[in-house]
Amino acid sequence: MSSAGSKSIRTKIKKGQFPKVNVITMGCSKNLVDSEVMMRQFQGNHFRIAAEPEDADIIIINTCGFIDAAKEESIGTILDAVEMKENGSVSKVLVTGCLIERFKSDLEREIPEVDRFFGTNQLNAVLEELGAVYKKELVGERLITTPGHFAYLKISEGCDHPCSFCAIPLMRGKHVSKPVSEIVQEARFLAAKGVRELNLIAQDLTYYGMDSEGKRILPAMLKELCKVEGIDWIRLNYAYPNQFPMELIEVMASEPKICRYLDMPIQHLSGKVLKEMRRGITRERTENLIRDIRSVIPEIALRTTLIVGFPSEGEAEFQELADGIRELKFDRLGTFTYSPEENTTAIPLGDPVPAEEKERRQKLIMEIQREISREKNEQKIGKTLKVMIDRQEDNWLTGRTESDGPEVDNEVIIQEGTAPAGSFVNVEILDAEDFDLFGRITGKPF
Secondary structure (H helix, E strand, O other), X not given: OOHHHHHHHHHHHHOOOOOEEEEEEOOOHHHHHHHHXXXXXXXXXXXXXXXXXXXXXXXXXXXXXOOHHHHHHHHHHHHHHHHHHXXXXXXXXXXXXXXXXXXXXXXXXXOOOOOEEOOOOOHHHHHHHOOOOOOHHHOOOOOOOOOOOEEEEEOEEOOOOOOOOOOHHHHHOOOEEOOHHHHHHHHXXXXXXXXXXXXXXXXXXXXXXXXXXXXXXXXXXXXHHOOOOOOOEEEEOOOOOOOOOHHHHHHHHHOOOEEEEEEOOOEOOOHHHHHHHOOOOOHHHHHHHHHHHHHHOOOOEEEEEEXXXXXXXOHHHHHHHHHHHHHHOOOEEEEEEXXXXXXXXXXXXXXXXXXXXXXXXXXXXXXXXXXXXHHHHHOOOOOEEEEEEEEEEOOEEEEEEOOOOOOOOOEEEEOOOOOOOOOEEEEEEEEEOOOEEEEEEEOOOO
């Protein structure tokens, strides 16, 4: 932003003419939490929050730099905002987030129309740029943008793992745990706003406490979080399999608020590929860990994420992965195709797998998972499950079981009855498809 532009905004603020800010979030739920915190800080400084870019005076874009598609989407969004500025519909465009952390100099040169670029963890600088100040009394508060009954709760920032394909440590830095007291404070704030489901997120949940306490304290933190009144479900996402603390599974088994659900990205099952990925774990140890977890909580829903088309993934390694997925039968599964990331240790390996072959492998893995999901869903026909209602669409309700995270997992379709979003209902499962269940409500919402 020019000094004249900064002065103009500050002059308006002094006169009580607070501008409207629109924050556009790209990428993951971690970015979403950052944006929600930013918007609450702007509210605390009397700025108005615009729901749409067209209604704003200032646009702030929180970018993603995770994979090529996300980068392209972020750049496209920046260019759209710049066009709005050139047309005079907005006065300022600021850009922050992961993409800027990696490519700030390039973007400053290629898109000079942006008033200013910020990396990650620069909330104070963004506020100061617009004449606002960081308010410590708002720690733990956010402007919730998810449906009011669920929210994401970030317990740490950054990552210490050396995965060869991943640029997150370059964008987010080293692992830093949020103090337990702040996490509990934020959970209480969310509960007071009507949130009933907390989805815990981090680059690696299980590493929580290693930087501050010298040991993994996620199980102890969860026990404190379970004491927060108003929270019914606590869901765990992004658990790293290497050195996984089995004490966590014991706590999950003993605390009814913790969903019998675990998102644990394994990335691959070929020993050769895992070694090249620098995951610090073998296929055998991965399989043993999954068996150990299921031995303690047989009903647990395990979600994982895979990368196909890694440079050292030949046809034999891919078949090893496909056979392993058929054997392990994850309840939920997602895939990415490999894309080289600048300055990561996988770059010297090149990118020998053609894009068409990556897509073929991705499609095959998802076909295998489709069959697994259909089989598991059909086993639920005739059972009565606890379901959280997410929304009503036309003449049916849509909800999720304990086994399903929001926005990424299976849904339960209820074609008769009414229940408000955020309520729980018992649902008798009458039919099943590959990724959806169908049922009817039994009893009243609670």
